[in-house]
Amino acid sequence: MKHILALHTGGTISMTATDTGDVVPSAINPLLDLSAHLEGIEVTSEEAFNLPSPHVTPAHMLALSQRIRQAEAAGIDGVVVTHGTDTLEETAYFLDLTLDPTIPVVVTGAMRSANEIGSDGRYNFLSAIRTAASAGARHKGCLVVMNDEIHTARFVTKTHTTNVATFRTPTFGPVGLVNKDGVRFFQELINQQACRIDHVIAKVFLLKAFAGMDGTLFDALPTSTQGLVIEALGAGNLPPATLPALRRLIDRGVPVVLVSRCFNGVAEDFYDYEGGGVNLKKMGVIFCQGLNGQKARIKLIVGLSNGKQGAVLADYVNNAIS
Numbered sequence: 125m126k127h128i129l130a131l132h133t134g135g136t137i138s139m140t141a142t143d144t145g146d147v148v149p150s151a152i153n154p155l156l157d158l159s160a161h162l163e164g165i166e167v168t169s170e171e172a173f174n175l176p177s178p179h180v181t182p183a184h185m186l187a188l189s190q191r192i193r194q195a196e197a198a199g200i201d202g203v204v205v206t207h208g209t210d211t212l213e214e215t216a217y218f219l220d221l222t223l224d225p226t227i228p229v230v231v232t233g234a235m236r237s238a239n240e241i242g243s244d245g246r247y248n249f250l251s252a253i254r255t256a257a258s259a260g261a262r263h264k265g266c267l268v269v270m271n272d273e274i275h276t277a278r279f280v281t282k283t284h285t286t287n288v289a290t291f292r293t294p295t296f297g298p299v300g301l302v303n304k305d306g307v308r309f310f311q312e313l314i315n316q317q318a319c320r321i322d323h324v325i326a327k328v329f330l331l332k333a334f335a336g337m338d339g340t341l342f343d344a345l346p347t348s349t350q351g352l353v354i355e356a357l358g359a360g361n362l363p364p365a366t367l368p369a370l371r372r373l374i375d376r377g378v379p380v381v382l383v384s385r386c387f388n389g390v391a392e393d394f395y396d397y398e399g400g401g402v403n404l405k406k407m408g409v410i411f412c413q414g415l416n417g418q419k420a421r422i423k424l425i426v427g428l429s430n431g432k433q434g435a436v437l438a439d440y441v442n443n444a445i446s
């Protein structure tokens with residue numbers, strides 16, 4: 125018998141639709157009666173919190189990470205986290221960075237609430253439990269299971285506002301599938317070292333670059349700013365009018381991390397013109413390869429909360445697989 129801990133945190137997966145079609149939080153979690161379908165797997169459910177995921181903060185993520193660490197120490201075989209899909213990728217990546225689990229840790233959610241036709245919540249939950257109970261999911265960090273696919277927390281992202289096939293891994297693809305026969309993995313994953321933290325710093329911001337951008341938004345950041353992530357243009361470039369304000373931020377000691385606003389590919393420094401990647405890197409901008417803006421922000425928060433600074437922080441953030 126495998127023993128899986130299900131930590132529920134809210135989101136559409138635990139919500140219901142009203143007669144007028146609005147989706148609202150429900151008092152009783154519809155996922156609590158799944159035991160009939162789970163031969164050989166015992167599920168213990170716990171409500172960690174019950175929030176729409178736009179209400180979830182890094183402090184909630186840290187509490188989840190600490191609860192999972194405790195459960196692993198107590199001998200649980202695997203953990204499933206149910207979560208709203210809007211910020212699911214951020215929580216999953218936070219867990220991926222801060223845990224070093226030997227047991228499977230799987231995050232799932234739903235695009236349709238429990239009483240809607242074609243609701244995907246119970247199905248995704250079941251798939252996540254089967255994945256968490258599978259030997260193949262061990263030592264793979266945090267995984268995201270949605271719509272029959274298994275993705276790494278590191279690279280998966282929500283790509284559609286409403287479609288059930290919303291979770292995708294640009295550039296690299298899913299790492300496995302859940303089907304009627306079982307759970308299958310098709311890629312070896314690169315292990316990373318967990319970064320232990322006991323608090324989270326708050327003032328790390330994310331800005332997206334656009335044609336004609338200047339320094340106004342950079343200069344508007346509060347003096348309490350602890351870090352900034354910029355979703356830059358293309359391969360990793362910025363409009364020249366941003367540069368004086370960017371330089372002021374870097375001179376103040378604010379770590380500035382750059383990713384690409386492109387859906388696929390990685391940010392790199394190979395354009396050598398004013399505002400090009402070569403120029404930005406020379407100024408001290410930290411390039412983060414392969415992560416999207418919201419994930420790079422989580423990584424910067426975790427690195428800073430761990431006390432990393434300067435070159436050590438740059439190294440940690442720069443490499444998406446460390």
Ligand code: ASP
Pocket residue numbers: 134135136137175176177178207208209210211233234235236
């Ligand atoms: N707005 C919802 C949430 O993230 C969406 C969902 O769960 O799918 O809580």
